[in-house]
Amino acid sequence: MDSIGTLLPLPRALTHFRPRxxxxxxxxxxxxxxxxxxVREAERQLSRTMPPRRRADFLIxxxxxxxxxxxxxxxxxxxxxxGTRPLLPDGTSASISHSEGVAVAVAGRSEDFRxxxxxxxxxxxxxxxxxLVLSGPEEASLGxxxxxxxxxxxxxxxxxxxxxxxxxPVLGPELRGLRDIRLHTHNDGYLAGVPRHPSVSVRVTVxxxxxxxxxxxxxxx
Numbered sequence: 001m002d003s004i005g006t007l008l009p010l011p012r013a014l015t016h017f018r019p020r021x022x023x024x025x026x027x028x029x030x031x032x033x034x035x036x037x038x039v040r041e042a043e044r045q046l047s048r049t050m051p052p053r054r055r056a057d058f059l060i061x062x063x064x065x066x067x068x069x070x071x072x073x074x075x076x077x078x079x080x081x082x083g084t085r086p087l088l089p090d091g092t093s094a095s096i097s098h099s100e101g102v103a104v105a106v107a108g109r110s111e112d113f114r115x116x117x118x119x120x121x122x123x124x125x126x127x128x129x130x131x132l133v134l135s136g137p138e139e140a141s142l143g144x145x146x147x148x149x150x151x152x153x154x155x156x157x158x159x160x161x162x163x164x165x166x167x168x169p170v171l172g173p174e175l176r177g178l179r180d181i182r183l184h185t186h187n188d189g190y191l192a193g194v195p196r197h198p199s200v201s202v203r204v205t206v207x208x209x210x211x212x213x214x215x216x217x218x219x220x221x
Contacts, residue, residue, distance in 0.1 A: 014104060014120075017207040017214050024108045024116075024218070025074070027067025029060040031101040036063035038070075042078035060103040061096040068094065068107035085169075095165045099123065099212070106216050117166030117202065117217035122209075124154040133157050133178045158213040159183055159204045163192035166202045166217035191220055 018026035029036055036059045043062045047055045062079055065086065069076055080087045088094055094107035095118040106118045130139050130153050138156065142149040160178040168175050175181075175194060183190040186203065193201035202217040 014102075014209075014214065017209070019106060019205070019216055021218065023072060023112045024106060025068040025070065025072030026216075027064040027069075027071060027105045027107075029063035029067065029103045031056050031060055036060055038063040038066040040066075040078035042080065046078075046080060056101065057098045057103070060101070061098050061105065064098075064103040064105035065094055065096055065107065068105040072107050072109070074107065074109065095162075095216075097161070097165075104214065114219050115166045115169050115202070117162040117164065117204075119158045119161035119165070119215045120212065121154065121158040121161070121214075122212035124150055125157050127153060129153075133160060135179055135182065138183070155206055155208070155213055155215075156183060158215045159190050159192065159206060159217075162215040162217040163190075163202050163204050166219075167192070167194065167200065170200055171197060189215070192217065 014028045039059055039062045047058050050058060065079060066076065074092065076089045076092065086094060086096060091110050092107065093110045093113045093116045094105060095116045096103060096105045097118050097120045099120045099122040102120065104118055104120045106116050108116065125133065127150055130142060134156060142152050160181050160183065163181050164175065164178055167181065171194060174197065180194050181192050182195060183192050189204045189206040191201055192204050201220045203220040204215055204217045207214040
């Protein structure tokens with residue numbers, strides 16, 4: 001897996017790990033950049049109704065999204081939201097993730113990417129939470145407690161988060177949580193799917209950061 005020696009500044013370093021798939025745009029943003037510039041006025045107005053922490057995450061998320069759209073050769077007016085999901089323009093697939101004041105996004109045309117998912121994690125979940133993320137056999141595969149088990153859980157958690165974001169719009173309420181998703185090792189990541197829907201799967205790419213994990217999911221043909 002790829003790695004780099006420093007994450008300062010993290011958004012700039014993350015470009016080292018960006019997807020290289022044609023047509024798939026990648027963007028980053030950080031609270032450390034100062035006021036987000038790649039956002040629209042309607043997004044700023046909406047953010048003023050939010051608590052400070054949520055406002056910061058929303059703005060850097062939208063900034064990363066607009067940068068990802070631009071990288072994919074696309075653009076959008078204000079991207080508001082429908083429930084918890086971005087209200088994307090027709091013909092667009094995208095996904096956003098944020099962790100510790102840093103946001104990442106992937107975007108592309110829906111004719112090329114039926115669905116997309118991305119996840120950035122800079123804090124590993126405790127091993128005690130494994131049963132909330134993994135199926136029984138997956139949890140058993142972690143082995144004994146220790147740094148190796150914690151790192152495996154960290155990676156599998158992030159991979160499942162990215163897969164969940166990609167699979168959820170396709171499967172709807174049939175996908176209830178991360179435990180429904182099964183991971184199978186594939187190249188530099190996993191194939192992820194839900195056993196009761198074998199015809200639907202995504203390919204998850206994993207990139208190891210010295211202080212975290214970056215994963216993105218695209219349809220598996």
